[in-house]
Structure formats: structure tokens, C-alpha cells
Amino acid sequence: MFLPIVAYGDPILRKKAVEIDKDYPGLDKLIEDMWETMEKSKGVGLAAPQINKSIRLFVIDSTKMYDEEDEGKGVREVFINAQMLKETGTEWKYEEGCLSIPNIREDVHRKPTIRISYLDRNFKKQEKEFDDMNARVIQHEYDHIEGKLFIDHIKPLRRSLLKGKLEKISKGDIDVNYRMKFPKK
Numbered sequence: 001m002f003l004p005i006v007a008y009g010d011p012i013l014r015k016k017a018v019e020i021d022k023d024y025p026g027l028d029k030l031i032e033d034m035w036e037t038m039e040k041s042k043g044v045g046l047a048a049p050q051i052n053k054s055i056r057l058f059v060i061d062s063t064k065m066y067d068e069e070d071e072g073k074g075v076r077e078v079f080i081n082a083q084m085l086k087e088t089g090t091e092w093k094y095e096e097g098c099l100s101i102p103n104i105r106e107d108v109h110r111k112p113t114i115r116i117s118y119l120d121r122n123f124k125k126q127e128k129e130f131d132d133m134n135a136r137v138i139q140h141e142y143d144h145i146e147g148k149l150f151i152d153h154i155k156p157l158r159r160s161l162l163k164g165k166l167e168k169i170s171k172g173d174i175d176v177n178y179r180m181k182f183p184k185k
Contacts, residue, residue: 004179009170017145041178047144058141082118087111
């Protein structure tokens, strides 16, 4: 089922999400719905808080971010109860956007290599290192389960210049081609 995406301004996007166990009600269906929602919204990642669930769950599919000759570099994975262990390297800039903050893209600086522990879809413990675009997408979605947004990584002056656009998003005064839930509408 194609779920509505929670828009900027909803308090759930600022809450630190809670861990779940394998008995979480309807988990398999929720994960399938998240994949469908992410794909129909043309995203490369989706975190549970973005669909109004304050739980430590996100999905990513970075395969779309790589060219054909880079086949196999992208990652399509479910992350449950993820914990960031380490971020290393010299920060690099890349323009990010977010399904919860449509029509706004900003340069964000992030470290290029991460080490993260998580449970996969089968609740098997994983500890892996990711780099480049895979790391960036994971960092972005991980921020969501920590109650952070990509705009938190931009300079305060730039963020203040976006205030009007952000207010319009929270009111639903935007054109977007996917279902959304607006906190002030």
C-alpha cells in the first residue's frame, strides 16, 4: 500500500525513534508498504518516521544512484534498530533532498565512509562498512530515526532563508506528485 509521507513540521520527524523486535505487529507488511511508498515517490530511501511510525526502521535502494557500468555498487537493504558505529574520512559535499521536504535541495557535508550495525529483514545481526553514495543515503535515513533532518546540516543563515518555503510545506501549499500528510493543513 502506498502510504502518505509525513511533511516537514510534523513533530514525529523530530523524535528519536524506538527499537522494535521481530514480533512488531505487521512488520513484513510495513516493510513491503515502505518499499512501495519509496518507489512510487521516486525516493532512494525511506525511514519509518516519514510514514508516521516512530520506530528504528528504514529502507534504502541506492542502485538508482549509480550508472549502468557501476552495476553492483548500489545497495537495496532493510535496516532495523541501526546504530552508527563510526563515520570516517574527509567530509564531501552533495546536494540532498528529502521526501518529507519536497522541492528543496541543499548541499550537505558528510563523511564518505561509515560503519553501522543493524538487523536485516530476517533479524540477523549485521555490521558493515559502506562508502560513497551508499554511505550518504544510509546517513540521511539514519538521521531520520535519530530525529534529525538534512536541513540540520546546512548553515543557519541558509536555513533561515528557507523558513518561508518550509512553512509552506508544513501547510501543504506545495505541488507534489505523491501522497503527503501535512501537519498544518
